[in-house]
Amino acid sequence: MKYTLEPNDKTTPSGKPLWRIKYTHHCEHTHLRNKYGGLIEKPYNLSQFGKCLILDEAIAMDDSRVDEDAIVSGESVIAMQSRILSHAQVFDQARILDYSIIGGWARIGGTVSVTGNSIINRYEMRVCSEKFHNYHTDSL
Numbered sequence: 001m002k003y004t005l006e007p008n009d010k011t012t013p014s015g016k017p018l019w020r021i022k023y024t025h026h027c028e029h030t031h032l033r034n035k036y037g038g039l040i041e042k043p044y045n046l047s048q049f050g051k052c053l054i055l056d057e058a059i060a061m062d063d064s065r066v067d068e069d070a071i072v073s074g075e076s077v078i079a080m081q082s083r084i085l086s087h088a089q090v091f092d093q094a095r096i097l098d099y100s101i102i103g104g105w106a107r108i109g110g111t112v113s114v115t116g117n118s119i120i121n122r123y124e125m126r127v128c129s130e131k132f133h134n135y136h137t138d139s140l
Contacts, residue, residue: 002027003021003037005022012041012061018041019039021039023053037054038060047065047068052070053073054072056074058073058090059076060077061079063080064082065082066083066084067085070084073091076090082099083103086103087104088103088106088120090109092111093111094113095113096113097115102121106120108120
């Protein structure tokens with residue numbers, strides 16, 4: 001297992017508890033081993049496989065899922081059965097809601113909201129309301 005879950009005092013808007021991610025020694029990102037990540041409502045929200053991560057104060061809840069090599073960071077929220085896949089990055093205060101899918105090399109940041117069954121799956125697609133941030137090269 002690349003992460004375990006630890007109790008946390010934060011909850012979803014509907015009052016369900018959120019769990020803090022703690023990356024284990026099995027995490028492929030060696031600098032994150034034994035460090036804390038973001039918050040999830042249940043194990044389904046973050047795959048135990050691939051290099052996917054939820055970092056900082058980012059939240060994945062409901063039946064949303066972060067999978068493959070995707071990274072969700074900052075204060076982003078992923079909810080309502082949305083999917084973050086492939087090498088996609090969601091950061092800052094972005095909101096991905098309503099069955100939306102973010103994939104490919106897409107980068108979604110700033111205060112953007114992606115809703116309504118949207119699909120963003122392009123090579124180097126950037127949707128930002130503020131300065132572009134490449135999490136892979138700026139922070140890792």
